[in-house]
Amino acid sequence: MEKWHIALLAISIYLILAFLIGVLAGRGKSFFSLSEYAVGDRSFNLFVMWFLMGGTIFSAFAFLGGPGWAFSKGAASYYILVYCTLGLMPWYIIGPKVARIGKKNNYITMGDFLGDRYQSKVLKVIVGIIAILAFIPYLTLQIKGMAYIFNVLTYDNIPYWLGALLSFGIVVIYVATSGVRGAAWSDVFQAILMLIIAWVLGIYFVEKLHGGVGSMFKSIAMENKDFLLIGEEGSTISKTRYTSNIVISMIGFVMWPHLFTKSYTTTERRIKTTVAVYPIFALFLLPVLFIGFSAIGIVEKEAIENSGQILPYLITNYLTESGVLYGIVGAGALAAAMSSSDAITHGASVSFGRDICKAVYSDLSENTELWIMRFAVFLIGTIAYFLAIFGGEGLIQLLLGAYGPIAQLAPAVYCSIFFRKVNAISIIVGMIFGVVVNTYYQYFSISTLYDMHPGLIGFFVNIFIVILLSFIFSQSENEKQKSEEFSNI
Secondary structure (H helix, E strand, O other), X not given: OOHHXXXXXXXXXXXXXXXXXXXXXXXXXXOOOHHHHHHHHHOOOHHHHHHHHHHHXXXXXXXXXXXXXXXXXXXXXXXXXXXXXXXXXXXXXXXXXXXXXXXXHOOOOHHHHHHHHOOOHHHHHHHHHHHHHHHHHHHHHHHHHHHHHHHHHXXXXXXXXXXXXXXXXXHHHHHHHHHHHHHHHHHHHHHHHHHHHXXXXXXXHHHHHHOOHXXXXXXXXXXXXXXXXXXXXXXXXXXXXXXXXXXXXXXXHOOOHHHHHHHHHOOHHHHHHHHHHHHHHHOOHHHHHHHHHHOOOOOOHHXXXXXXXXXXXXXXHHXXXXXXXXXXXXXXXXXXXXXXXXXXXXXXXXXXXXXXXXXXXXXXXXXXXXXXXXXXXXXXXXXXXXXXXXXXXXXXXXXXXXXXXXXXXXXXXXXXXXXXXXXXXXXXXXHHHHHHHHHHHHHHOOOOHHHOOHHHHHHHHHHHHHHHHHHHOOOOHHHHHHHHHHHHO
16 A cells, blocks of 8 residues: 555545534534624633634644745744734734623624724725635635645645645535534644644654754755845845734734634633733744754755645655654644634635625625525635635745735724724725735735835825824714724723
8 A cells, every 4th residue: 555545544534533523513503593603602712712713823824834934035934933923912902802892792703893883884895805805815825735735745646626625625514514613623623733743743854854953053054144044145035024024914913804703702811811822822833944944955946846845845755654644744734724724714704794795785684694604605715716726826925915905904993992083984095095005016016115015015004094084084973972882891
């Protein structure tokens, strides 16, 4: 029996377990409850929350893109560790407040929160559209990761399209049936698996290829010491770009609607505790980056099509002693992609049903809204699937491209909580201009101002417009009332 056959068997067992956990998580809960599907009846404990947040955030980007960036960009990859460690911190401040307001008003989405605060259905729809436009490249990233894993670990015997279809198809089924609870309990299983595998791989490859961490970095420094520095002549990233990447990612970190909505699934105390213990989860990024660094000077860049394939390449070429272990490692990498794709798919479906369809057709029944959300799981999943198979962008580009538009939601959120006099017009215009500016610099401009991340440029434009128009336009009476209500909750 060939090793890739054993590996495929191990991966198949993992997929079956993930499927069963995801589907059975909803057993005993109402299939026809919108609250259950969207926010798990607001009943998640600390154990589930920690793994749900961690598993959601540490995605195919972390497991595949992280080593890829360390291998190709050197010190630029430190960005991942910094923003993932600090990015959840704002949730400690805004999370409990969002939870209180959400529980009182029975919110299930970010669009509910902002649309009600600013008394604007238009804003609610815009939030939903921005969310989905950001969700799709983020989900595409995960599906690409699944495809890479299947294809490389089976020595091209499983094509990209089939590997992505098998793994993501399972995600679609358990999300559509069990909602956020299915995603949460699958993430517990997947996160535990990928944490173990990350440390095993990090230690293994460093020792096997270099004999230790010190020897590894000494070898890299001898070839090009500036590769391990930021903004130096031989480095791969400027100080401005490095800093702006971190800043925009931290701004956008808790603005992802599927993460924002997690505030509605638990209590205020559990939110604060989750933030406090969350950095422990980020420790798994150290061995992930070590994997990429270990390949420098060992693997020729021409040996892989893109840097995101470095981990599968190392596994297939330097970890083939045991087909079983080979397959388990592949399952760990697959778990990283699936643990994020389920939360993203669920978040996108809820945003589509509540923030767009319900806002446009206000007389929709709860049951109809729920079925629209379940339909959206398949619709959005199909779009992302085809983009993943036929699109050409790498994992890093997809992630950074997704953070730009999602960060444009931040002024609306923070102003809704801390600044009473901000109005809907200023928020809507600022948000639109922020997204437009980000899109221009992201996709059409050869360079950006001072080499900043496009999303940060859009963010500054967004804030400027919000401040300016808040002085020009005044709040409606309904806005004033809601502003006062939000401040007092």
